[in-house]
Amino acid sequence: MQAMEKPHGSIWLARLCLLLGAGSVVMALVGAIGAGQDWWGKLEGLSVVMAAVVVALVALLFSLIVLLLYRKKGTAIRNMTLIGLVCSLGFLGVIGYWVNVGRSVPQIHDITTNLDNPPEFRVLKLRPDDFADVPGRGEAKYAGMDAMERWKLLHGAAYGDLRTVTVALPVDKAVALAEQVARKRGWEIAAVRPDEGRLEAVDTVSLFRFKDDIVVRVQPGPGGLTSQIDVRSVSRVGRSDLGVNAKRIRGFLKDLKAAALKG
Incomplete structure (x- = not known):
C-alpha cells in the first residue's frame, strides 16, 4: 500500500x-x-x-x-x-x-463658518485643549503668531469656502428648520434655544464612534426677515479631524438652504 x-x-x-x-x-x-x-x-x-x-x-x-x-x-x-x-x-x-x-488637510479639529466670531458652546463644553496643539509653534513663517492666529491662518487657507449663510426666515423659524435638518442627519440634539438663536448637537462618526460637538448660531438679518447662520463643529478627540468637521458643515448648510427654499 x-x-x-x-x-x-x-x-x-x-x-x-x-x-x-x-x-x-x-x-x-x-x-x-x-x-x-x-x-x-x-x-x-x-x-x-x-x-x-x-x-x-x-x-x-x-x-x-x-x-x-x-x-x-x-x-x-x-x-x-x-x-x-x-x-x-x-x-x-x-x-x-x-x-x-x-x-x-491641516492638523486642526475646530472648524467654523466665522473665524472672527465663532459660535460659542453654552450647554456642551469646548474641549479644554482646543487650541493647545495648533501646528506651527516655533516655525519661522508663524513667528509672532499665537495659537489662535495660527489656527485662523491654517483654517482660512484650507476651508475658505465656509462662510456665514443667509436664509429668508426669521430667527425662530430658522432655528426650528436647523433642528429638523440636524435630526435628519442623525445628530443627537443637546439644546434648542429659539429665543437665543442657538442649537447644540452631537454627531457620532466611524466605527470608533468619535463624538463631535456642533453649535449652530442664528442671528437676525436686516429688518428681521432673514437670518444669518453660522456653524461650528469640534472633534472631542485628536489633533486632526481628517476634514470631517468641514464636510459636516458643508453638508448641513447645503441641506438647510435646500429646506429653506422648499419651505
Whole structure:
C-alpha cells in the first residue's frame, strides 16, 4: 500500500500568510469596534489599529516571498497566499487613503463658518485643549503668531469656502428648520434655544464612534426677515479631524438652504 504523501512545508507558510493577512483586518476591526463600544479608550483602539498595520505589512512581505518561491507547489498554497496578500493589501490601501486625506488637510479639529466670531458652546463644553496643539509653534513663517492666529491662518487657507449663510426666515423659524435638518442627519440634539438663536448637537462618526460637538448660531438679518447662520463643529478627540468637521458643515448648510427654499 502506497504511503500518503506528506504536504510540502510551504503549506504552513501559506497558512501563515493567510493568518497574518486576514488577522490584520480582524485585529483592526476589533480595535475600532471595541473603542466604539467603550470596551477600551479611543487612543487604545487607535494603537491596536496601528499594530494591525504592522501585521499587514509583515503579511504582505511574507505573501510576496511565498508566491515568488512556492507558486508552483500547488493550488492550495497559491490560493491561501493570495487571500492573505489581498487582505493585507486591501487593509493597507484603506489606511493609505486616510493617511493621504490627513496630509491634504491641516492638523486642526475646530472648524467654523466665522473665524472672527465663532459660535460659542453654552450647554456642551469646548474641549479644554482646543487650541493647545495648533501646528506651527516655533516655525519661522508663524513667528509672532499665537495659537489662535495660527489656527485662523491654517483654517482660512484650507476651508475658505465656509462662510456665514443667509436664509429668508426669521430667527425662530430658522432655528426650528436647523433642528429638523440636524435630526435628519442623525445628530443627537443637546439644546434648542429659539429665543437665543442657538442649537447644540452631537454627531457620532466611524466605527470608533468619535463624538463631535456642533453649535449652530442664528442671528437676525436686516429688518428681521432673514437670518444669518453660522456653524461650528469640534472633534472631542485628536489633533486632526481628517476634514470631517468641514464636510459636516458643508453638508448641513447645503441641506438647510435646500429646506429653506422648499419651505
